[in-house]
Amino acid sequence: MAAKTPKHVAVILFPGFQLLDITGPLDTLNILSRSTPLRLSILAATLDPVSTALPISTPYLSTLTPSSPPDSPFAQSIVPTHTFDTAPAGIEVLIIPGGFGSRAEENVTPVVEFVQAAYPTLTYLLTVCTGSAIVAKSGVLDGRRATSNKKAFAWVKAQNAEVKWVAKARWVVDGNVWTSSGVAAGIDMIYAWVEDIWGTDVAEELADSSEYERNRDSKKDRFAERWGATD
Amino acid sequence: MAAKTPKHVAVILFPGFQLLDITGPLDTLNILSRSTPLRLSILAATLDPVSTALPISTPYLSTLTPSSPPDSPFAQSIVPTHTFDTAPAGIEVLIIPGGFGSRAEENVTPVVEFVQAAYPTLTYLLTVCTGSAIVAKSGVLDGRRATSNKKAFAWVKAQNAEVKWVAKARWVVDGNVWTSSGVAAGIDMIYAWVEDIWGTDVAEELADSSEYERNRDSKKDRFAERWGATD
Numbered sequence: 001m002a003a004k005t006p007k008h009v010a011v012i013l014f015p016g017f018q019l020l021d022i023t024g025p026l027d028t029l030n031i032l033s034r035s036t037p038l039r040l041s042i043l044a045a046t047l048d049p050v051s052t053a054l055p056i057s058t059p060y061l062s063t064l065t066p067s068s069p070p071d072s073p074f075a076q077s078i079v080p081t082h083t084f085d086t087a088p089a090g091i092e093v094l095i096i097p098g099g100f101g102s103r104a105e106e107n108v109t110p111v112v113e114f115v116q117a118a119y120p121t122l123t124y125l126l127t128v129c130t131g132s133a134i135v136a137k138s139g140v141l142d143g144r145r146a147t148s149n150k151k152a153f154a155w156v157k158a159q160n161a162e163v164k165w166v167a168k169a170r171w172v173v174d175g176n177v178w179t180s181s182g183v184a185a186g187i188d189m190i191y192a193w194v195e196d197i198w199g200t201d202v203a204e205e206l207a208d209s210s211e212y213e214r215n216r217d218s219k220k221d222r223f224a225e226r227w228g229a230t231d
Numbered sequence: 232m233a234a235k236t237p238k239h240v241a242v243i244l245f246p247g248f249q250l251l252d253i254t255g256p257l258d259t260l261n262i263l264s265r266s267t268p269l270r271l272s273i274l275a276a277t278l279d280p281v282s283t284a285l286p287i288s289t290p291y292l293s294t295l296t297p298s299s300p301p302d303s304p305f306a307q308s309i310v311p312t313h314t315f316d317t318a319p320a321g322i323e324v325l326i327i328p329g330g331f332g333s334r335a336e337e338n339v340t341p342v343v344e345f346v347q348a349a350y351p352t353l354t355y356l357l358t359v360c361t362g363s364a365i366v367a368k369s370g371v372l373d374g375r376r377a378t379s380n381k382k383a384f385a386w387v388k389a390q391n392a393e394v395k396w397v398a399k400a401r402w403v404v405d406g407n408v409w410t411s412s413g414v415a416a417g418i419d420m421i422y423a424w425v426e427d428i429w430g431t432d433v434a435e436e437l438a439d440s441s442e443y444e445r446n447r448d449s450k451k452d453r454f455a456e457r458w459g460a461t462d
Contacts, residue, residue: 024255208454
């Protein structure tokens with residue numbers, strides 16, 4: 001078990017976030033919270049429920065969801081607990097998802113500003129999928145090793161060349177920053193992170209309870225080749 | 232591709248639902264909806280956001296969440312689009328999650344009534360985890376093969392002895408009813424279901440895009456033995 005076990009977890013939501021990027025890790029932490037003191041803050045630009053759909057006004061929306069009516073998207077909304085401006089003090093762990101919304105400038109700007117202000121006092125920063133592309137814009141990843149979604153890897157790399165992007169990895173740890181590959185890889189990362197802090201027995205009990213078959217090797221990743229991602 | 236491809240999917244939420252039970256399958260369908268016409272209805276008892284936390288009034292809540300303050304649970308809420316009473320006509324696919332909330336009588340009764348009314352016109356009924364225990368109470372599973380969460384299997388079997396419960400299975404298909412094992416097994420089931428309807432290429436493209444390593448064998452299941460589940 002790590003010397004300092006964090007208690008206060010915050011996650012960030014923005015319109016067009018990828019649902020599983022954040023709900024995969026959260027479901028594991030939900031179960032962990034039954035036996036371990038944990039607190040959750042869900043942060044967004046406003047207190048309105050945040051949809052996995054991009055706003056109708058997004059210029060390139062029609063290119064992404066050709067089959068879903070824009071006034072009735074196939075989407076879900078999660079309710080924030082705080083805005084970026086009213087975020088509680090003492091956040092120790094920050095988790096940032098990706099998704100097509102990570103490409104919308106109006107989504108990214110407030111997240112980047114929040115990360116820049118919050119990072120110095122965080123114990124851990126975790127990103128899933130293109131969440132690392134958002135954090136890359138904050139400067140926090142400069143000089144660090146990090147990974148991201150493999151299908152979007154060329155776009156991600158173009159966001160910040162100062163990051164040591166690692167194509168072939170399920171997830172990457174550099175200091176207190178954990179970055180995972182696309183979508184489902186976030187589930188493997190969160191179990192590895194739980195294992196690092198609370199130990200193997202706790203992580204295995206959680207995964208077995210969720211009937212999840214973990215991918216335990218952070219370096220094993222067939223999706224880099226599948227999607228032509230290179231460092 | 233199946234002769235009839237369904238378009239209108241509905242999911243049911245109730246207090247204390249297991250987040251990944253429903254967001255695993257939905258994330259896959261979210262991506263599928265970008266290339267395939269799909270419509271989603273999110274049903275619950277009321278239009279209030281539905282929390283993964285059980286209501287504070289639930290008698291046994293304190294036994295389930297000893298470390299989480301009941302007035303500030305480590306939980307998330309998803310926004311419904313319709314109530315059971317205002318559910319739109321034409322629902323073709325119904326997906327029901329499990330979770331500790333499936334043990335709360337006040338949660339289960341309206342879901343059971345909705346399933347009984349809706350099943351005759353459904354093309355497919357899918358359950359994840361202890362969602363099958365809820366459906367078992369509707370009578371729809373009587374005489375059918377079905378599976379469920381392995382850690383909760385003894386409790387699930389006790390809900391209805393007329394169901395042919397299958398302990399060792401990642402998921403089970405009987406007619407138009409698909410039931411999966413606990414939590415993460417729902418992700419494997421949804422890819423198998425997508426494959427059955429839209430074909431292998433579509434399912435593989437979706438899984439690779441989500442960087443998900445599928446468990447493709449419905450009969451392979453180490454969790455029945457892990458948790459002592461028997462038929």
